[in-house]
Amino acid sequence: MESTGTITPKSTIRTEKPRSGVRGRLLWLNVLATIAFMFGCGYHHKYPSHFQKIPGRRNAFRLIVIEPGPLDPREHVKKIQVFEGADSSFFHGPRGQLCWEVVAAPPVRAKRLEDVVAGQIPERFRQVVPPPSETFKPAPGKWYSISVTMAHPQAWPYVPTSWKAE
Numbered sequence: 001m002e003s004t005g006t007i008t009p010k011s012t013i014r015t016e017k018p019r020s021g022v023r024g025r026l027l028w029l030n031v032l033a034t035i036a037f038m039f040g041c042g043y044h045h046k047y048p049s050h051f052q053k054i055p056g057r058r059n060a061f062r063l064i065v066i067e068p069g070p071l072d073p074r075e076h077v078k079k080i081q082v083f084e085g086a087d088s089s090f091f092h093g094p095r096g097q098l099c100w101e102v103v104a105a106p107p108v109r110a111k112r113l114e115d116v117v118a119g120q121i122p123e124r125f126r127q128v129v130p131p132p133s134e135t136f137k138p139a140p141g142k143w144y145s146i147s148v149t150m151a152h153p154q155a156w157p158y159v160p161t162s163w164k165a166e
Contacts (some may be wrong), residue, residue, distance in 0.1 A: 028143075048156035049075055049110060051146050058166040059118040059138050059144060065110040076107035076151040082118050082127070082136070083145050083160070099131040099144065100136040107151035118146060138165035 036137035051061035065075050100118060102125040113122060119136045121127050130136055138144055145160040 048159045049148060049150055050159035051116065051148060051161045053161065053163050054115060057115075057117075059163070061116045061118070061161065063110060063113050063116065063148060067111075068075075073152065075110035075155075077104055077110050077113055077148055078107045078151045079103045079128075080116060080122070081147050081149070082138070085143055085145065088153045094148075096145070098129050100127075103125050112152070116146075118144065142166050 049063060049064045049065045052064050054060040054062050057111075063077070067075060080100075080102050081098060082100040083096040084099050102121055104125045107120075108124050118123055118138050126132070142165050143162060144165055145162045147158045147160040149157065
């Protein structure tokens with residue numbers, strides 16, 4: 001055989017170009033997602049469930065629920081309360097006289113709870129205050145606050161919504 005003047009080495013060491021650009025980004029994305037999932041998710045970080053007044057409907061409210069993370073239990077409502085007066089504290093609960101209270105036993109899934117009208121007992125709830133033989137009807141022009149208590153032990157205790165009865 002003729003020699004062409006090039007020498008072929010007996011062993012060749014292959015060197016690959018580093019792919020750290022794509023792999024590094026994917027690795028960091030996974031690390032950050034894992035950290036966010038571990039520390040930024042969970043029940044204690046979720047926005048508290050609360051009632052929002054429905055415009056144009058008398059004494060009617062819609063329950064605003066943001067479910068916790070995918071591994072946490074779904075929200076369940078334990079009780080709904082209406083207090084006389086608009087003086088309420090976000091951290092210490094409603095102040096004033098308890099006018100209406102309905103309790104669910106067992107607790108009702110929050111997403112299944114339809115709109116609530118103060119004084120009308122929602123399905124699968126029972127009235128505690130006033131006694132079941134009496135009814136509660138908000139007095140027009142008077143201020144009230146309505147709150148929901150969730151069944152989860154880490155749920156916010158009260159997030160009252162004040163409104164002027166119609």
